[in-house]
Amino acid sequence: MATLKDVARLAGVSASTVSRTLSGNIHVDEQTQQKVWAAIKELKYKPNILAKSLKEGRTNTVALIIPNIRNPIFPAVTRGAEDTARKNGFTLILCNTDEDLSVEKDYIDKLTNRWVDGFIFATARDDSSHIMELKAQGIPVVFMIRSIDNHSDTVTVDNRGGAYKAADYLISRGCTKIAFINGPLDIDLYRQRLDGYKNALKEHGIPIDDRLIVNDVNDQDNGYHAMLNLLDKGIKMDAVFAASDPKAVNAIKAIKSRGLSVPGDISVIGFDDLDIATIIEPSLTTIAQPAYDIGTTAMDTLIRLIDGHKNAMPIVLDTHLVVRQSVR
Amino acid sequence: MATLKDVARLAGVSASTVSRTLSGNIHVDEQTQQKVWAAIKELKYKPNILAKSLKEGRTNTVALIIPNIRNPIFPAVTRGAEDTARKNGFTLILCNTDEDLSVEKDYIDKLTNRWVDGFIFATARDDSSHIMELKAQGIPVVFMIRSIDNHSDTVTVDNRGGAYKAADYLISRGCTKIAFINGPLDIDLYRQRLDGYKNALKEHGIPIDDRLIVNDVNDQDNGYHAMLNLLDKGIKMDAVFAASDPKAVNAIKAIKSRGLSVPGDISVIGFDDLDIATIIEPSLTTIAQPAYDIGTTAMDTLIRLIDGHKNAMPIVLDTHLVVRQSVR
DNA sequence: ATAATGATTGCAATCGATTGCAAAGGGGTG
DNA sequence: CACCCCTTTGCAATCGATTGCAATCATTAT
Numbered sequence: 020m021a022t023l024k025d026v027a028r029l030a031g032v033s034a035s036t037v038s039r040t041l042s043g044n045i046h047v048d049e050q051t052q053q054k055v056w057a058a059i060k061e062l063k064y065k066p067n068i069l070a071k072s073l074k075e076g077r078t079n080t081v082a083l084i085i086p087n088i089r090n091p092i093f094p095a096v097t098r099g100a101e102d103t104a105r106k107n108g109f110t111l112i113l114c115n116t117d118e119d120l121s122v123e124k125d126y127i128d129k130l131t132n133r134w135v136d137g138f139i140f141a142t143a144r145d146d147s148s149h150i151m152e153l154k155a156q157g158i159p160v161v162f163m164i165r166s167i168d169n170h171s172d173t174v175t176v177d178n179r180g181g182a183y184k185a186a187d188y189l190i191s192r193g194c195t196k197i198a199f200i201n202g203p204l205d206i207d208l209y210r211q212r213l214d215g216y217k218n219a220l221k222e223h224g225i226p227i228d229d230r231l232i233v234n235d236v237n238d239q240d241n242g243y244h245a246m247l248n249l250l251d252k253g254i255k256m257d258a259v260f261a262a263s264d265p266k267a268v269n270a271i272k273a274i275k276s277r278g279l280s281v282p283g284d285i286s287v288i289g290f291d292d293l294d295i296a297t298i299i300e301p302s303l304t305t306i307a308q309p310a311y312d313i314g315t316t317a318m319d320t321l322i323r324l325i326d327g328h329k330n331a332m333p334i335v336l337d338t339h340l341v342v343r344q345s346v347r
Numbered sequence: 348m349a350t351l352k353d354v355a356r357l358a359g360v361s362a363s364t365v366s367r368t369l370s371g372n373i374h375v376d377e378q379t380q381q382k383v384w385a386a387i388k389e390l391k392y393k394p395n396i397l398a399k400s401l402k403e404g405r406t407n408t409v410a411l412i413i414p415n416i417r418n419p420i421f422p423a424v425t426r427g428a429e430d431t432a433r434k435n436g437f438t439l440i441l442c443n444t445d446e447d448l449s450v451e452k453d454y455i456d457k458l459t460n461r462w463v464d465g466f467i468f469a470t471a472r473d474d475s476s477h478i479m480e481l482k483a484q485g486i487p488v489v490f491m492i493r494s495i496d497n498h499s500d501t502v503t504v505d506n507r508g509g510a511y512k513a514a515d516y517l518i519s520r521g522c523t524k525i526a527f528i529n530g531p532l533d534i535d536l537y538r539q540r541l542d543g544y545k546n547a548l549k550e551h552g553i554p555i556d557d558r559l560i561v562n563d564v565n566d567q568d569n570g571y572h573a574m575l576n577l578l579d580k581g582i583k584m585d586a587v588f589a590a591s592d593p594k595a596v597n598a599i600k601a602i603k604s605r606g607l608s609v610p611g612d613i614s615v616i617g618f619d620d621l622d623i624a625t626i627i628e629p630s631l632t633t634i635a636q637p638a639y640d641i642g643t644t645a646m647d648t649l650i651r652l653i654d655g656h657k658n659a660m661p662i663v664l665d666t667h668l669v670v671r672q673s674v675r
Numbered sequence: 676a677t678a679a680t681g682a683t684t685g686c687a688a689t690c691g692a693t694t695g696c697a698a699a700g701g702g703g704t705g
Numbered sequence: 706c707a708c709c710c711c712t713t714t715g716c717a718a719t720c721g722a723t724t725g726c727a728a729t730c731a732t733t734a735t
Contacts, residue, residue, distance in 0.1 A: 020461065022721055033685045038723060045724090048683060065460040069401045070721035073690050078397070080440075088426055091622070094416045101416075101443055105450075110457065112408075113441040115429055122433075129438065132393040133348065133691090268626055294419070298596055298626050350691055361715045366693060373694095376713060398691035401720050461721090 021062035030058035041066065081321060082112040082130050084123060085141045091265070091293045092310055093141070096163070099314025100139060107322050109136075118142055124149055131158065136325045139163050139317050143206040159324035163317040165207055166333060172324060173333045174317040178208050181306040181338035182215025185260050185288045188304075190223050192346055194258035194286055198231040198249055200242045200270055201262040209234065212262045212290065230254050242266035246273035257285060258346070264291040268299050271345065282347035292341050301344035308338050349390035358386035369394065409649060410440040410458050412451060413469045419593070419621045420638055421469070424491070427642025428467060435650050437464075446470055452477055459486065464653045467491050467645050471534040487652035491645040493535055494661060500652060501661045502645040506536050509634040509666035510543025513588050513616045516632075518551050520674055522586035522614055526559040526577055528570045528598055529590040537562065540590045540618065558582050570594035574601035585613060586674070592619040596627045599673065610675035620669050629672035636666050 027034040032051060039045045040055040047055075058064070072078040083100050085093050097113065104111045112135060116123045123142060127149065130138075137159035140150060147167060154160045154171070162173040189197050199216050202209040213234070220227055231254060233245045242261060246269065249256070259274075261267035267289030271281050281287050281301055289296060292307035316334055323330065355362040360379060367373045368383040375383075386392070400406040411428050413421050425441065432439045440463060444451040451470060455477060458466075465487035468478060475495060482488045482499070490501040517525050527544050530537040541562070548555050559582060561573045570589060574597065577584070587602075589595035595617030599609050609615050609629055617624060620635035644662055651658065 023723095024721080034722080035686080035724075036684060039684090042723085046682070051683080065456075067401075067721050068457075068460050068462045069397060069406065070690090071723080073395075073397045073401055073692090073721085074723050076690075088416065088422045088429075091422075094419075094422055097441070098415065098417055098443060101441060105453075110440050110442075110454075112438050113425070113429060114438075115426060125433075126438075128393075129396075132396050134396045295623060295626050298623050300628050351693095352691080362692080363694075363715060364713085367714090370693085374712070379713080395691050398720090399693080401691085401722090402693050404720075 020067075021064040022067065023064075025062055026055065026058045026064050029062060030054040076133065077325075078134060078136055079109050080112060080135045081109050081137045081139065081318070081325075082114055082126070082135045083139045083141070084114045084116060084126060086118045086143065087115050088113065091295070092291060092308075095310035096141065096314040096317075099311040099316075100318040101314075103315045103318040103322070107318075109318075109322065116142060118144055120144070120146070120149075127153060131156075137161070137321045139321055141165070143208070145205055145207070159321055161317050161321040161324065163313060169333060170331055171333075172320050172331050174313055174320060174336065175208070175333065176308045176313065176336045176338055178211035178338075179215040179218070181290060181308065182212040182260070182262075183219045184215075184338065184340050185290065185306050186216045186219035187223075188340055188342075189258045189260065189286060189288060189346065190219065190225065192258075192286065194346075195225055196228070196231065196256040197225075197258045197260055198254075198256045199233070199260050199262070200236055200245055200266050201232065201234045202266075203235045203237075209262060216260060228254075231256060236262075236266060241269050243269040243273050246270040247277070250274065250277050250279070259285060259287045261287065261289050264289040264293045264296050264303060264305055267303055267305065267345070268295055271299055271301075271303070282345055286346040288346055296341070296343065299345075304343045304346045305341050306338045307341045309336050312336060348395075349392040350395065351392075353390055354383065354386045354392050357390060358382040404461065405653075406462060406464055407437050408440060408463045409437050409465045409467065409646070409653075410442055410454070410463045411467050411469070412442045412444060412454060414446050414471065415443050416441065419623070420619060420636075423638035424469070424642040427639040427644075428646040429642075431643045431646040431650070435646075437646075437650065444470060446472055448472070448474070448477075455481060459484075465489070465649045467649055469493070471536070473533055473535070487649055489645050489649045489652065491641060497661060498659055499661075500648050500659050502641055502648060502664065503536070503661065504636045504641065504664045504666055506539035506666075507543040507546070509618060509636065510540040510588070510590075511547045512543075512666065512668050513618065513634050514544045514547030515551075516668055516670075517586045517588060517614060517616060517674060518547065518553065520586075520614065522674075523553055524556070524559065524584040525553075525586045525588055526582075526584045527561070527588050527590070528564055528573055528594050529560065529562045530594075531563045531565075537590060544588060556582075559584060564590075564594060569597050571597040571601050574598040575605070578602065578605050578607070587613060587615045589615065589617050592617040592621040592624050592631060592633055595631055595633065595673070596623055599627055599629075599631075610673055614674040616674055618666075624669070624671065627673075632671045632674045633669050634666045635669045637664050640664055 023034045027037045040047050040052050101111045114126045139161045141163040143165045166173045166175045204210050236242050236245050259270050261270050289303050289305035292305050296303035296305050351362045355365045368375050368380050429439045442454045467489045469491040471493050494501045494503045564570050564573050587598050589598050617631050617633035620633050624631035624633050
């Protein structure tokens with residue numbers, strides 16, 4: 020591979036002149052430039068980005084830390100992040116942690132040392148002291164999907180409002196006994212969705228029945244047995260709000276497996292608007308969250324941070340109801 | 348951030364000694380090491396990987412070039428690639444190209460210059476002269492999913508064999524008029540699947556009816572209207588082999604929309620074994636390809652290449668039949 | 676003719692590591 | 706006591722760029 024010096028030698032100038040010709044900031048004589056460009060072309064010179072980054076203290080590389088790209092919400096988020104990274108001349112490093120703290124710390128350790136310019140975290144764990152340490156070191160950090168505190172840059176969706184919309188819609192369709200299949204409450208977004216659900220019921224004067232609320236649904240089962248349990252306990256219900264589309268799909272399957280119909284006997288509404296929402300039968304009415312936009316917004320925020328615009332603030336994106344056929 | 352020199356100064360030794368203490372290859376006096384480690388701890392020294400990479404000519408970073416992470420086959424592949432990258436101390440750069448040649452070239456340009464140690468390509472386009480140029484420059488390259496030629500490192504699945512299994516299974520279940528919903532033939536994997544389909548029919552003495560074969564199914568529609576067309580033309584058939592699970596799902600929807608039942612009237616078999624295969628009703632019998640393993644194998648191959656083991660050869664992974672309920 | 680001005684260009688330091696070579700110091704042997 | 710060898714350590718070059726400072730040269734004003 021040809022280096023700056025090789026080009027300089029061939030063009031009969033100094034390395035500085037070649038560098039300046041390349042950068043374009045400083046005036047270089049027209050004729051000299053010609054010679055330099057000719058030499059560059061002849062040698063097929065490409066600048067060594069490592070050397071450049073070392074000198075400039077910037078790599079134009081960012082890391083995206085997510086639990087698992089196989090979780091169906093993340094491909095869209097990731098794609099959004101990568102697209103805006105690329106548009107701004109950044110490359111993206113993808114890190115799956117499975118929410119494993121040691122993996123996350125390993126990645127941080129490895130990528131910190133003047134190597135990536137910033138991080139986006141989408142992990143849901145509540146303990147994030149190690150991330151705060153990063154921030155304290157002055158490394159740009161953006162949180163995505165989960166919120167952390169009010170003085171960090173975060174990009175989330177309005178989970179409370181979304182959940183409210185879901186419950187409100189069910190109620191507007193005449194449902195009153197609405198079960199809620201939720202995720203574990205140590206993840207803030209599930210706490211918020213629970214909040215929104217409760218708010219909607221309260222505002223409509225519907226009593227909250229704790230027997231209809233299932234939190235701690237684990238990721239493997241993802242609601243199937245939770246739903247079965249609810250049904251088999253004989254608790255009366257006319258609707259189910261599932262805190263994610265996969266949970267809604269499993270709820271539908273469970274309901275059908277007991278010989279009941281959706282939405283005839285029980286209406287089901289989800290949260291996400293994934294592809295599977297149109298594949299399940301009946302197609303799933305759900306609260307859409309702008310997954311792709313979460314990615315773009317988070318990356319935009321991170322890049323602003325890297326470029327020195329300090330404007331720590333939470334950004335909350337909106338959700339909207341997508342009506343399909345799973346609610347009567 | 349503390350540098351090697353800072354540590355050296357604090358420990359009262361030279362930078363070389365610190366470096367050697369860190370690397371561990373060369374003997375350093377026990378007492379000196381103690382001092383060095385103490386200084387490292389006190390300053391929270393972390394080596395600057397950029398400087399190290401520049402000196403060593405190696406970054407321990409690889410690029411994964413795929414069409415689109417939102418295509419449901421890629422999350423698993425990507426996860427496989429990243430997991431084995433991480434296990435081997437590499438980090439992974441993710442690049443989505445949408446099969447756009449200029450995006451792909453941009454990425455290659457940007458990442459080539461002594462910046463990433465190697466590439467994995469999963470793009471399907473037939474023109475790959477720019478990639479061959481990369482290889483010619485001595486940069487490690489592995490192809491994945493699509494095959495390129497016989498003297499490159501490639502990781503693919505046995506598409507011919509998989510398609511054969513699919514058709515063979517349908518025939519064993521008594522089907523004889525088997526439609527084939529396939530992708531565009533300028534992608535080699537669809538050519539191979541077509542081959543396997545034809546082979547199976549031939550071996551069982553079933554004539555090939557070209558009216559039952561639809562290639563060029565585009566990605567938006569993904570088989571829905573193709574299937575509708577086939578049905579509406581009144582061509583008799585008792586089974587459909589779709590060259591991907593999404594196509595199979597759309598075929599099922601199309602068949603149902605005409606009032607026919609799956610598998611009662613028409614059996615359907617897919618190719619992939621994605622999550623959606625268990626969500627559609629009836630659940631989809633399909634040919635499973637080891638998406639995760641494709642990723643791990645490709646990354647393993649790439650890393651061997653980077654480490655200097657030159658052993659260019661195609662690796663073909665096996666598929667297997669997953670029986671569910673869409674075939675009678 | 677001389678000084679001042681501005682445009683080009685090169686020198687050399689710098690970013691933060693790694694490593695070959697040589698020097699210094701200690702111990703053992705003849 | 707002199708010599709040699711081995712261990713430990715430091716010096717300085719190197720990886721490939723960028724950039725402040727100074728030098729050179731031509732041009733213009735006085």
